[in-house]
Amino acid sequence: MVSKTDSGKMYRNECTGDALETVKSHTEDQDLTLFGSCFCPFVQRVWVSFEYLQIQYKVHEVDPYKKPKDLLEVSPKGLVPGLKLNNFHPPRALNESTVILEYINDLAVTSNGRSLLPPTTNPCNITDARALVRLQCDHVNRSLVPSFYRYLQAQDQDSQIIGGKEFHESIECLVELLERTEKEVVRIGGVSGAGERKALAVGLGLWIPENEEDLGLVDVMAGPWLYRATNVLKQYRGFELPRGEKFNRWTSKLFNHPSFKRTCNTEDLYLDSYERYAFNRPNTSQVANAVNSGRGLP
Numbered sequence: 368m369v370s371k372t373d374s375g376k377m378y379r380n381e382c383t384g385d386a387l388e389t390v391k392s393h394t395e396d397q398d399l400t401l402f403g404s405c406f407c408p409f410v411q412r413v414w415v416s417f418e419y420l421q422i423q424y425k426v427h428e429v430d431p432y433k434k435p436k437d438l439l440e441v442s443p444k445g446l447v448p449g450l451k452l453n454n455f456h457p458p459r460a461l462n463e464s465t466v467i468l469e470y471i472n473d474l475a476v477t478s479n480g481r482s483l484l485p486p487t488t489n490p491c492n493i494t495d496a497r498a499l500v501r502l503q504c505d506h507v508n509r510s511l512v513p514s515f516y517r518y519l520q521a522q523d524q525d526s527q528i529i530g531g532k533e534f535h536e537s538i539e540c541l542v543e544l545l546e547r548t549e550k551e552v553v554r555i556g557g558v559s560g561a562g563e564r565k566a567l568a569v570g571l572g573l574w575i576p577e578n579e580e581d582l583g584l585v586d587v588m589a590g591p592w593l594y595r596a597t598n599v600l601k602q603y604r605g606f607e608l609p610r611g612e613k614f615n616r617w618t619s620k621l622f623n624h625p626s627f628k629r630t631c632n633t634e635d636l637y638l639d640s641y642e643r644y645a646f647n648r649p650n651t652s653q654v655a656n657a658v659n660s661g662r663g664l665p
């Protein structure tokens with residue numbers, strides 16, 4: 368049943384379920400502190416990556432709408448995620464989910480060899496694999512993420528229909544980019560053996576059938592919104608993700624991946640936290656304000 372009445376629920380401030388267990392096991396001081404909020408998909412991008420890349424971190428849950436001083440010190444607009452680099456004196460900081468992602472990926476490559484990206488060199492001299500992944504991620508940021516919020520914030524029936532169509536088209540366009548990458552990088556002429564295909568698939572993420580457990584950058588970039596589509600958009604807009612066999616296999620591998628699951632809260636937390644977007648309450652967030660005024664997301 369689609370929820371049609373605003374019950375006035377507020378966003379939550381503390382993780383639940385698997386995510387709560389992960390918070391509890393990351394309370395000790397480390398070189399890196401992740402400033403996060405339980406409901407935030409931009410934070411989840413970074414959090415999943417920390418888990419997957421096996422980098423030590425501490426989690427510090429903050430309320431980004433109250434803008435505590437310690438958050439403003441690491442993130443000038445008071446947005447989560449923020450990352451504090453405690454091993455500098457005085458400590459340094461980074462903000463912006465995509466920037467933090469690149470930073471911790473570089474750190475992993477040099478410290479333990481793990482990565483969310485294809486290597487800079489690979490067995491068949493494919494030089495554009497990394498660029499194709501970045502093209503996918505660019506689409507996620509420029510189209511998938513804004514269309515998720517436009518759809519969720521749309522209030523009248525006509526704009527909800529348009530919003531649903533746009534979000535759906537954006538997913539289809541992402542699928543086209545995933546297919547293109549698979550075709551150009553993995554299914555190339557002369558490559559037939561499973562071992563060779565597997566080597567070429569490194570860093571391309573779970574879309575590629577060979578990659579059962581290897582997350583890629585696009586998985587962590589898009590996953591949090593696709594996941595919220597299955598609970599928040601379903602509850603408030605009656606939305607269903609596309610049903611193709613390959614698409615289902617991808618999202619199921621992604622949502623059940625241990626690194627992803629460890630950052631997921633119970634469903635009630637998402638439904639409560641996003642009710643304010645679904646009814647487009649005034650001053651819900653900087654993201655919501657940007658969507659309402661037609662500006663780019665913060």
Ligand SMILES: N[C@@H](CCC(=O)N[C@@H](CS)C(=O)NCC(=O)O)C(=O)O
Pocket residue numbers: 404406407408409410431432445446447448462463464465651652653654664665
């Ligand atoms: N471009 C930022 C966006 C982060 C963002 O908007 N985070 C939200 C929570 S999901 C936030 O901190 N909102 C606080 C506010 O609106 O004041 C990123 O990618 O890190």
